[in-house]
Amino acid sequence: MQTVYIKGPLDTKALTNDPCIIALGFFDGVHLGHRELIETARKIAKQKDLTLSVMTFFPHPSNVLPTKRKINRYLSPLDAKKEMFKELGVEKLFIVTFSHDFAKLAPADFVKSYICGLNCKHVVAGFDFTYGYRGQGNMQRIEEDGGGQFDITVVSKKSYKNKKISSTKIRELLNEGAVDDIPHYLGNHYCTSVEVESETFNLKTHTVMLTVSFKDYLLPRSGTYLVRVETDQDVLEGICTLSEKVLGFQNIHVLSKESVTMKSRIKIKWLTELEALSISETANMMKKAQMVV
Numbered sequence: 001m002q003t004v005y006i007k008g009p010l011d012t013k014a015l016t017n018d019p020c021i022i023a024l025g026f027f028d029g030v031h032l033g034h035r036e037l038i039e040t041a042r043k044i045a046k047q048k049d050l051t052l053s054v055m056t057f058f059p060h061p062s063n064v065l066p067t068k069r070k071i072n073r074y075l076s077p078l079d080a081k082k083e084m085f086k087e088l089g090v091e092k093l094f095i096v097t098f099s100h101d102f103a104k105l106a107p108a109d110f111v112k113s114y115i116c117g118l119n120c121k122h123v124v125a126g127f128d129f130t131y132g133y134r135g136q137g138n139m140q141r142i143e144e145d146g147g148g149q150f151d152i153t154v155v156s157k158k159s160y161k162n163k164k165i166s167s168t169k170i171r172e173l174l175n176e177g178a179v180d181d182i183p184h185y186l187g188n189h190y191c192t193s194v195e196v197e198s199e200t201f202n203l204k205t206h207t208v209m210l211t212v213s214f215k216d217y218l219l220p221r222s223g224t225y226l227v228r229v230e231t232d233q234d235v236l237e238g239i240c241t242l243s244e245k246v247l248g249f250q251n252i253h254v255l256s257k258e259s260v261t262m263k264s265r266i267k268i269k270w271l272t273e274l275e276a277l278s279i280s281e282t283a284n285m286m287k288k289a290q291m292v293v
């Protein structure tokens with residue numbers, strides 16, 4: 001997958017881009033609604049022989065727009081998003097810097113420069129996608145603004161329990177500690193990908209304590225969670241207690257008979273919230289339950 005960063009106004013005359021289909025949106029979390037949208041785009045790209053592209057924005061528009069509550073912790077920070085798009089077969093990813101000037105673009109100017117200018121022949125977005133100054137553009141408008149240069153496909157609402165699957169809902173579930181509900185929206189457990197800063201093996205409890213930093217990830221509310229730790233070689237069960245200071249380093253206790261080297265990146269999947277436990281209680285509980293989740 002090729003990643004193209006667009007940091008300022010596009011010089012469309014200087015651009016040559018293969019004919020493409022563009023899926024539009026912020027896509028935080030790449031949840032089941034987003035996946036259906038990208039799958040729709042993938043099928044059309046195949047039929048029409050177009051490059052499957054996604055256009056996303058960074059940072060979140062709320063950081064630039066005055067009235068919105070700022071979102072600067074993500075369900076999927078850029079690197080995680082890139083990995084997921086790649087897995088979904090996306091061939092080209094446009095990451096547009098969401099600046100003050102960009103936010104002021106009239107809907108028609110956005111379409112002219114960023115859609116037509118990129119040689120886009122087909123746009124796919126959800127029923128509620130908005131764009132351009134004050135979010136004045138919508139899917140009907142994008143078709144009019146395109147003046148027949150590209151086709152559009154509007155993806156209808158994907159719901160769970162009669163409610164739209166959305167990144168906002170997943171954020172709410174994290175805030176409530178309801179991580180076990182998240183697979184209904186994400187299609188998988190909430191997953192954070194982190195570097196291990198240090199690790200200590202405890203012979204008595206047969207646990208390895210990993211110290212990690214979650215950086216740009218939004219985390220569940222403070223509490224103790226059963227997690228699954230995935231390394232290149234192993235899948236291990238563990239416990240993570242998140243304290244108030246979620247911005248710093250966090251410790252994860254992983255059940256293991258021997259010391260494990262986890263120097264590379266690991267994935268931490270959030271399974272369920274537990275009652276607060278001491279380390280030895282935790283180890284005992286994990287042994288008793290044999291970590292069957």
Ligand SMILES: Cc1cc2nc3c(=O)[nH]c(=O)nc-3n(C[C@H](O)[C@H](O)[C@H](O)COP(=O)(O)O)c2cc1C
Pocket residue numbers: 024025026027057061065102103104105110128129130131132133134135136
């Ligand atoms: C060119 C452009 C300008 C935008 N300007 C504004 C704006 O002035 N006010 C606003 O609330 N949102 C603005 N947005 C944000 C969109 O309405 C929308 O929230 C964003 O594109 C993410 O879409 P999604 O949440 O449907 O994925 C703009 C988006 C684009 C692409």
Ligand SMILES: Nc1ncnc2c1ncn2[C@@H]1O[C@H](COP(=O)(O)OP(=O)(O)O)[C@@H](O)[C@H]1O
Pocket residue numbers: 024025026027028033034037124125126127128129155156157158159164165166167168
């Ligand atoms: N549940 C859904 N069903 C269909 N399309 C969706 C759904 N959620 C988001 N989309 C579409 O996916 C793209 C990215 O949406 P975005 O606003 O980033 O997601 P969210 O609404 O979850 O914050 C947009 O084109 C949007 O309309």
